[in-house]
Amino acid sequence: MKRKPFLAGNWKMNLDRKASVELARGLRDALAGTNDRDVAVFPPFVYLDEVVQALAGSPIKVGAQNLCDEKNGAFTGEISAEMLVDVGAKLVLVGHSERRHLYGESDELCNRKVQRALSVGLDVVLCVGEKLDERDGGRTDAVIGRQLEAGLAGVAAGSMGKLTVAYEPVWAIGTGRNATPEQAGAAHTHLRGVLRRLYGDAIAQSVRIQYGGSVKPDNISTLMNAPDVDGALVGGASLKVDSFLGIVRFK
Numbered sequence: 635m636k637r638k639p640f641l642a643g644n645w646k647m648n649l650d651r652k653a654s655v656e657l658a659r660g661l662r663d664a665l666a667g668t669n670d671r672d673v674a675v676f677p678p679f680v681y682l683d684e685v686v687q688a689l690a691g692s693p694i695k696v697g698a699q700n701l702c703d704e705k706n707g708a709f710t711g712e713i714s715a716e717m718l719v720d721v722g723a724k725l726v727l728v729g730h731s732e733r734r735h736l737y738g739e740s741d742e743l744c745n746r747k748v749q750r751a752l753s754v755g756l757d758v759v760l761c762v763g764e765k766l767d768e769r770d771g772g773r774t775d776a777v778i779g780r781q782l783e784a785g786l787a788g789v790a791a792g793s794m795g796k797l798t799v800a801y802e803p804v805w806a807i808g809t810g811r812n813a814t815p816e817q818a819g820a821a822h823t824h825l826r827g828v829l830r831r832l833y834g835d836a837i838a839q840s841v842r843i844q845y846g847g848s849v850k851p852d853n854i855s856t857l858m859n860a861p862d863v864d865g866a867l868v869g870g871a872s873l874k875v876d877s878f879l880g881i882v883r884f885k
């Protein structure tokens with residue numbers, strides 16, 4: 635089954651206000667009228683508002699990199715799902731490996747974040763990925779399968795249209811060492827099998843699975859040709875108009 639490609643840029647903690655708006659405008663102008671693929675950017679929280687405004691009327695969607703698992707209240711420094719909706723974000727990343735491994739986010743916390751996001755109508759990109767020692771120990775499928783199943787616990791079939799999965803092997807993120815198309819394809823096929831077991835074939839076939847980890851203009855096409863790879867979540871190469879366009883416009 636052919637799924638519409640979904641290319642997304644995770645800006646992480648990079649750029650400043652001016653550079654964020656300029657990048658958004660550059661993408662807006664270049665991608666006006668693009669409708670054969672979905673495109674999204676994930677700016678830092680403090681620039682969401684301006685990037686949403688810069689992309690008004692553009693098909694490019696804006697998302698947040700994180701959200702709080704609580705609705706509101708005494709959670710100093712946190713940002714709620716409602717606040718994201720309030721500033722015009724349409725989607726949110728959950729469980730990025732930097733959140734899991736640098737900030738100790740558990741599968742259970744990720745699951746609560748998924749549920750919170752869905753409860754306000756945000757789309758979710760749920761990230762999973764194994765560390766190098768887990769891959770070397772032959773545990774890739776077990777780790778990413780567990781992260782996916784735990785992250786989706788209690789998520790109804792009717793919400794799965796709002797879900798994208800991102801497979802991001804930790805050893806490939808920001809290292810210049812992307813997974814081979816064979817490695818990515820095998821992991822994606824495994825993840826789709828988990829979705830099939832949880833939700834049945836029709837839903838499993840419709841959910842998009844992005845690959846992330848050192849995606850560049852010169853490797854996107856071969857990665858996109860791998861089985862079950864439906865898009866990319868891009869970090870470093872999404873910070874400049876030209877390199878992100880080189881990925882979005884893959885053939």
Ligand code: PGA
Nearest residue numbers: 807808847848868869870
């Ligand atoms: P990278 O990051 O493209 O810089 O490897 C990917 C990600 O963390 O989403």
